[in-house]
Amino acid sequence: MSNVPEDLQYTKSHEWVRTLPEGTLEIGITDHAQQALGDLVFVEVPEAGRVLKAGESCAVVESVKAASDVYAPLAGRVLAGNPRLAAEPETVNTDAYGEGWLLRLRPADGALAAAGLMSAAEYRKVLDAEGG
């Protein structure tokens, strides 16, 4: 059974969003997503300054067996990609909600409200429906 922390928001495509104190956002993939992918061997994160549209592919996570796109849960400007993941992609497996974050984002005006993110309870229902 995968871990779904209460204090985060989620997307149907298995990204999580954490609101940081200064109103910026941290984004990663969920425990369910990292389990489904298996051992990650390559992660590509976006460069600081890149402007993302909601739903745009913004990162790539590759396990031994497959490559998978990560989609921007909402529009905004990238503040940082996690620099650690180039050398240690497995951090996403071992700490998906912590050190394994993918990017930090300053949301565009009104983007967070428009994103339709799910609560932990709602995301758990998505996982139940997927049999995960």
Next chain:
Amino acid sequence: MGRHTPLFGLHQELGARIVDFGGWEMPLQYGSQIGEHHAVRRAAGVFDVSHMCVADLKGTRVRALLRYLLANDIGKLKLPGKALYSCMLNERGGVLDDLIVYYRDESFFRVVLNSGTRDKDLAWIGKHAAAFSVELTERDDLAMLAIQGPQARAKASQLFSYADATAALALETFTGRDLGGWFLARTGYTGEDGFEIMMPAQDAEAAWRKLNSLGVASCGLGARDTLRLEAGMNLYGNDMDEGTQPFESGLGWTIAMASRERDFIGRPALEALVQKGSPARQVGLVLEDRGVLRSHQKVIVPDVGEGEITSGTFSPTLERSIAFARVPAATADKVLVDVRGKLLNARVVKPPFVRHGKSLIN
């Protein structure tokens, strides 16, 4: 629902992630795929390969049949027990399958075929066997375990009685024999030493549990794929198929044309090819940039032409991506690969990449 091997229940009990593999529900991994890979390179792992097709060929003219049916020369098998790797070709020189054939006695050879080509192979072999009055029997009563790694033989020999264990450890490379009611072969698909054991289906679960208790790791098809690629071994359906010939698939070394009087299926097509030279060849690639090579990615050979990756993965031993590619014959030592829209640099090498736990790549 897919087909199951005799070990399916045990795989579920061990928490394996089950995937469809050509109509079979098989274990992809039990925990970490990379962990399973390293277990085989450093110690020992066990794989369920019972989905593969074991078939026995019996009859007084079985050697004549195989001389005609196989592209490698069955005449190389001079001592009972010896095994031979060979392609089986169609008339156009395309690869119907690759297989291992074991010489049991003069009227009995055993072949191990790929799972995905089972029906096609059995029909093809059966058709030709009839002309040689050879009886073909699929041995779906057998399970097959592959125990691989530097400690594999020492561990697996403990499945046998004391006297038989000595005989198991004495078995030579690429040889098989009957032992304790099982067929034991010193073969594999990982680039490590080890055994493949064919046994009655009802023996398989106890054998697996015993191996686990001896510290042999359960390993899935995921690790099997990264291990075979590092070891420079082709996968049927990826690296060759009916539409490709052996010389463009890195299999020229298995084509025995020296004996001029040996007529085998596909020979005339291959002779024409040898005359004019194969336009393509298989190479190994090591990715020099960050990323992962995958099958079907386009390979660009500057000033020469284009090719395609046939198998690609991340190599846990080398900690970088490696691949097999089919490229123009004139390809030199550098290529570019289109990886998700970016052109990345790769170096051309001669497989294998890893043998007996050691990198062969500088």
